[in-house]
Amino acid sequence: MVCVLALVQLCLWHFNGVFGDEVKSVSVMEGHSVTLHTDLTDIQTHDVIQWMFGVQSPDEIIAEINKEANSTSFISERLKNHVQIDDQTGSLIITNITTQHTGLYKGNIIGNTVQNKHFNVTVYAGLSVPVISRVSSQCSSSSSSSCCCVLCSVMNVSHDVSVSWYKGKSLLSSISVSDLNIRLSLPLEVEYQDTNTYRCVVNNPITNLTQHLHITQLCHTSSESPDQRLIVITAVSCTAVLCVIFIISIIIYMKKRMVPVNSSKSENHLTVEMRKINSSSSCEDKEALKCLNETQHWSTLFTNTQIKHKHFIK
Secondary structure (H helix, E strand, C coil), rough: CHHHHHHHHHHHHHHHHHHHHHHHHHHECCCEEEEECCCCCCCCCCCCCEEECCCCCEEEEEEEECCCCEEEECCCCCCCEEEECCCCCCEEEECCHHHHHCCEEEEEEECEEEEEEEEEEEECCCEEEEEEEECCCCCCCCCCHHEEEEEEEEECCCCCCCEEEECEEEEEEEEECCCEEEEEEEEEEECCCCCCCCCEEEEECCEEEEEECCHHHHHHCCCCCCCHHHHHHHHHHHHHHHHHHHHHHHHHHHHHHHHHHHHHHHHHHHHHHHHHHHCCCCCCHHHHHHHHHHHHHHHHHHHCCCHHHHHHHH
């Protein structure tokens, strides 16, 4: 019986640091620095401070400072180049922290007495700015003809992230997720002529990002009534038809103008040729009579040719 009581007392003393000491919760954004304090003002000469880390339980020694030996050692490969120990207080400083550093930390302060410090550190990934886009699906409301459907989306969200729609200061809807690296989307239906202020907010326990909805910009392409769209389409069609008619009229006019020009060119060409013939048909004085006859013959032929050519053109 005495042995059992002694064993129970030993177990209670051993686990007192786990179950009896206060566990401080610390939240930090990825890329920032965080300090886990020992609450000491100065390390005593014979003090040894040992820091431990683990995801489920702090069972891996990551750093140790021995004041008497004046030595500081960093053991963990996971936290290599990320941890420092304050030489005066023995507090653990984690720099450029990542989500892989999320877990339980324990500081053992060994001196005249043994003290334990427990920390539960949660590292949150940076938030992406929410993107608001219009969706083509029909609105579920009865007045779908005057309704605009929009979607607020966030890419690569981490744990404990939520997306919410607000109308002014009032929360309309919200969705959260515990998985990592997924897309989170939340729809919203608004009226074209709605003048209220809407905003989409993505947040985690540390920070938040907001994107405002601009109805006139996002939904303006569908804010016209069916009658207005019909008028626009009709006006565009009539303009196109008138342009085609105008072009065809110009082509026909130019063709008609080309015919007299060609005829005139043909007559001028025949006149020149006749002159060449007349010039080439000049002869000597001794053959004047024969030359005159030939000239009359060519003149008659030229006249007949001009008549036939004009008749052909007509």
